Amino acid sequence: MRKLTVLILCFVTNVFIVQAQKKSLDKVAAVVGNGIILSSDIENQYNNYLLQxxxxxPxxxxxxxxxxxxxxLLSQQAVIDSVIVKDDDVDSEIDRRMRSYIQRAGGQEKLEAFLGKSVIQYKDEMRxxxxxxxxxxxxxxxxxxxxSVTPQDVKNYFNAIPKDSLPSINKEVEIAQIVFNPKLSKDEKQLYREKAEGLxxxxKKxxxxxxxxxxxxxxPGSAPTGGDLxxxxxxxxxxxFAAMAFKLKAGDISPVFETDFGFHFLQVIERRGEQVHVRHILIVPEITQASLDRTKTRADSIYNIIKTMKxxxxxxxxxxxxxNETKYNGGMMLNAEEVQNRSTFIPTDKLDPQIALVVDTMKVGNIAQPSLYxxxxxxxxxxKILYLKSKTDAHKANLAQDFPKLxxxxxxxxxSKAVSEWFEKRRKETFINIDPEYQTCDQLKTWVTTTASAQIK
Incomplete structure (x- = not known):
């Protein structure tokens, strides 16, 4: 059932561009309650798989x-339980995907040529x-x-694992960092602001x-689509950006403004409730050697303050x-694969190679001199200034060292057990009929209900 859960997320969230099959050539591949699945639905998803x-x-x-x-099964139960997805949420997801599709295709015209239809028509069809x-x-x-999981649940889970099947935990480190980003002077920035102003x-002309x-x-995300977000x-x-986008009227072009990304100006295309449709142009200032030198001086100064115990x-x-991602956590870096539990233990093979090279030379408690990354x-x-808080050698999983992972x-x-039990119950309660073409699939043999099997025969 864990594989089933992964499949749901994989195929639901990774829908890629495919040309629609003609409905006149369709046949019903499966009936689920009051819904049907067409052969073209399966072919389209299979084409998505190939496009990856x-x-x-087969x-x-x-x-x-x-x-x-x-x-x-899930969507039909959602109707019963009044689980609703708002129109705005669907529209936002459609727009997000279309931006990705257009970028991948190399522009809207190329995408429409591939689809054989307009983007507007395709949006309506996919909704x-x-x-x-x-x-x-x-x-x-x-x-x-x-x-929810209690400490006793964790102990029970761990104790149920055969000792010879305990997972191996890779070498891990805890690292804190202080990051210094180069900043341009007012005069250096003005050159890029003027470029944005010129565009x-x-x-306007x-x-x-x-x-x-x-x-x-x-x-890079919006330039191929004419800046459309x-x-x-x-x-x-x-x-x-939000402040500017939500105060303008449709058709208005904003003045040039600055964010952490650079200098922008935007045009509002349409406002719909709490959502806005905009396009923008971004000019990114390039870091100068002078700004890097200033940053190095600042980093050296802070390093000396720390080393002298001030x-x-x-x-x-x-x-x-x-x-901002680490400064409010004392500079501690988080394991990108375990962000939810805010784990600070990072496998050394997952470190940025530049950081890994420095950490490899450090002892626990050491603070490395500022280096350019x-x-x-x-x-x-x-x-960055790095601090090595801890280093754990590779070992077999145990409750003392690996409680968060366990x-x-x-x-x-x-x-997974809860999802499995839910599906098992729903399958037994729901009329499910699968076309004989697919009944040879091992994972589908338990899906057909008794009533449906009788009808097939």
Whole structure:
């Protein structure tokens, strides 16, 4: 059932672009309660699987149908339990996906050529299926939302694991950091503000916003779509952007303003309740060597303050670090794979290679001198001071060292059991009929109800 849960999330959240099958060629692949699943639904999802670069494997169609069956059960129960997905939420998700599709296709015109229809038409066609997918997700969340795990649950889970099957835990470290981002001077910034002002003026004089955004905007997510960000609510944007977007009227172009990303100006296309549809152009200032030198001097100064015991590392991180994700946690870095329980234990093989090289030379309690680092995804440079709080060698899992990990595993086991029991009960109560073509699938043999089996015969 754990595999089933993963499949639900995989196929529901990773819907890629496919051309619609002609309904006239469809046949009913399965009946679930008062809903049906068409052969084209399965083929479309299988095509999605191939578009992700996977090799052809017809057996995947069995997994696809299983996912669609579970989705139908969940969405039908959602109607009974009044689990509702708002129109605005569906629209936001459609817009998010379309931006991704357009970027992947290389522009809206290329996407429409591939689809054989307009983006507007495609949005309308995908809306019902997407609503059902999102509703199924919400329903599954409701099934598991009240599940909790006590310390005794964790102990019971651990004690049930055969000693020779205990998982191995990799070498882990706890690291704190103080980050110093280079900052341009007022004069250095002005050059980039003027570039944004120049583009805005060209648009005011009649040039096309979308064309200039595609040519000059440095937002990789929206530049291919002419700067279009689709519909989004206030929480989607940083505060400066949101304040500007929600105070303008449709058609208005904002003045140039600054955020942590750079200099923007935007145009409101449409306002719909608490959502706004905007497009923007972003100009990102480039860091100068002079700004890097100033940052190095600042980092050295803070390092000396810590080393001379005039401030402890945690306090210095809270006061001086430019990284908002760690500064309020004493600079402690979190395990990206265990963010929910805020684990500070990070496997050394998951560290940024640049940080790993430095940590490898450190002893517990050491503070490394400021070094220049380049972010892997953004290429942004920053100076960092690192502190090695702890280092744990590779070992077999145990309650003393690995309680947070075991708690997560126990919660996952308890959740999987609850979902499994829910589906087992619902399958027995719901009329389910599967076309003989798919009844050879091993994972679907228990899905057909007795009544349906009798009708097939």
């Amino acid at each position: 670069g996977n090799q052809p494997n 057996a995947i169609k069995c997994q696809v149908l299983q996912t669609l069956l579970t989705q139908k 019902p299926d997407l609503r059902e997918q999102m509703t199924a997700q919400r329903m599954q969340q409701k099934i598991t939302e009240k599940i 805005r003026e060209r648009i 009649g040039e096309d916003f979308a064309t200039l955004a595609t040519l000059y905007s440095q937002d 689709g519909f989004a609510d206030r929480s989607t944007f940083v505060k400066e 401030a402890d590392f945690s306090s210095a991180a809270s006061q001086f670090s430019d990284d 380049t972010a892997q995804q953004t290429n942004k440079k920053s100076y 708690k997560d595993a126990a919660a996952e086991s308890k959740t």
